[in-house]
Amino acid sequence: MDKKIALVTGASRGIGAAIANKLVELGYYVLGTATSDQGALAISEQLSDSGVGYKLDVGSEGSIKAFFADLKSSDLLPLVVVNNAGITDDGLALRMKGDQWQRVIDTNLSGAFRVAQAAFRSMTKARWGRIVNVSSVVAQAGNPGQANYCASKAGLEGMTRSLAKELANRNITINCVAPGFIASDMTEMLNDQQKDAILTQIPMGRMGDANEVAAVVGFLCTEPASYVTGQVLQVNGGMYMS
């Protein structure tokens, strides 16, 4: 394999699919994941010779272990990891169930840590690596009804800064990209009233496009970004300025 290998979790649709396409454009061989065999097959068909789809549940430690064992035996360990897979399960804190909290933390935060940890060995050996964690504007801004999601994304940002300090001397950069409201299945769940209320908070007056997020993730995976680490790059149309 001449090309560098990039892994994108949650590449079956939305922001992850756009990131997978961007990384192909940048010359990477892309491993894209979905939660079903059918989704993995669709990714393989979409990526054609430029990559392959896999089934992975980032909320399961066993699934991550088995996946990386498979990659190792196929000599496909990635030097670029984009932790994009994420879920919401909204509810006001007063009524939030324990498993509702835990599932979001397990998927969005613990999953990202375990995937990054599994990839460190090959990155350390190569003395080169890139990790991009997809956070959210609400990690810093907060959002009622999303205590679990906001905690998972704020945790991701703190974890990113820590890992960036640990691995900087191995030439491994670790950053977050924090999208604002981007048109995807995730935001399609909102009703028109909720969407209108959000639009009033966005100075650009529109939702973002997945390709606008992918462009920033792609930049972090190029050589010109080699001195950027431990950062959170906001892609939110001016909605929140940190």
Ligand SMILES: NC(=O)c1ccc[n+]([C@@H]2O[C@H](COP(=O)([O-])OP(=O)(O)OC[C@H]3O[C@@H](n4cnc5c(N)ncnc54)[C@H](OP(=O)(O)O)[C@@H]3O)[C@@H](O)[C@H]2O)c1
């Ligand atoms: N859309 C937004 O406005 C927005 C804003 C800020 C941040 N984000 C973040 O951006 C990322 C992508 O969001 P999106 O809007 O593109 O979401 P989406 O359209 O809902 O897609 C989610 C992706 O994650 C995968 N996924 C879900 N649960 C998973 C699990 N347990 N293990 C592995 N993969 C799993 C899905 O796979 P399947 O297709 O197999 O279900 C799918 O590929 C997420 O981390 C999200 O929090 C989105």
